[in-house]
Amino acid sequence: MTSIYSEILASASLGEKLLCVLVDPEKFENDKAEAFLKRMPQNANYLLVGGSTATSQQTEETVKALKQHSALPVILFPGSHEQITEEADGILFLSLLSGRNPEYLIGQQIKSVSWLRDSALEILPTAYILIDGGKESAVQRVSKTEPIAQSEIKLISETALAGEFSGKKLVYLEAGSGAKNVVGSRIISEVKKNVSIPVIVGGGIRSTVQLQKVYDAGADIVVIGTAFEDDNFEQL
Numbered sequence: 144m145t146s147i148y149s150e151i152l153a154s155a156s157l158g159e160k161l162l163c164v165l166v167d168p169e170k171f172e173n174d175k176a177e178a179f180l181k182r183m184p185q186n187a188n189y190l191l192v193g194g195s196t197a198t199s200q201q202t203e204e205t206v207k208a209l210k211q212h213s214a215l216p217v218i219l220f221p222g223s224h225e226q227i228t229e230e231a232d233g234i235l236f237l238s239l240l241s242g243r244n245p246e247y248l249i250g251q252q253i254k255s256v257s258w259l260r261d262s263a264l265e266i267l268p269t270a271y272i273l274i275d276g277g278k279e280s281a282v283q284r285v286s287k288t289e290p291i292a293q294s295e296i297k298l299i300s301e302t303a304l305a306g307e308f309s310g311k312k313l314v315y316l317e318a319g320s321g322a323k324n325v326v327g328s329r330i331i332s333e334v335k336k337n338v339s340i341p342v343i344v345g346g347g348i349r350s351t352v353q354l355q356k357v358y359d360a361g362a363d364i365v366v367i368g369t370a371f372e373d374d375n376f377e378q379l
């Protein structure tokens with residue numbers, strides 16, 4: 144079976160842009176999974192499942208509901224080590240490098256080892272960088288860390304590169320779920336220029352215009368949650 148990461152690398156090397164639909168198990172109505180998936184752009188590549196405070200049971204049930212109606216790979220995007228289920232295909236193994244809270248740099252990761260040690264989930268080490276999206280995000284609240292200001296392009300870029308040097312395979316530039324301000328184009332292009340691993344961008348993307356702008360700036364993968372969840376993604 145081709146691994147998720149080798150697919151991502153192949154797409155990135157061809158300049159093919161990828162789209163992830165993010166589902167928060169705490170808010171998702173599992174019995175409406177089929178209708179939800181029909182509404183999604185048919186070019187979506189992955190389903191991401193996770194939220195800041197979802198339980199393990201909620202996560203597992205949502206993954207199962209999505210898998211019943213979709214053949215897309217499901218990747219966990221865990222807010223905590225408890226949101227791990229074998230029902231998924233892979234996991235973004237996140238380290239919140241923008242913050243200085245050891246619990247989200249390494250603590251949660253250690254707690255997840257007993258779940259992951261014998262797991263078949265594909266582990267995708269990810270440099271997770273929280274950037275100011277104009278309002279307090281759930282990541283900020285839960286992790287008790289500050290986002291990096293959008294003006295700190297050099298710091299964001301160096302944080303991303305430090306992530307790559309530490310062995311992360313992906314960089315995730317996160318403006319926070321429901322962000323007012325999407326991660327700026329200059330940040331994305333600067334990070335893209337500096338790292339050689341694929342770049343994910345998410346937070347506050349609500350229209351095809353914003354989506355295209357983020358892709359044009361250099362994002363390899365875009366994550367959209369809230370706009371699809373609220374069914375108000377603006378198509379042109």
Ligand code: 1GP
Pocket residue numbers: 165317318319320321322344345346347348366367368369370
């Ligand atoms: C949040 O980046 C994701 O972690 C997606 O954000 O919900 O605003 O699309 P939205």
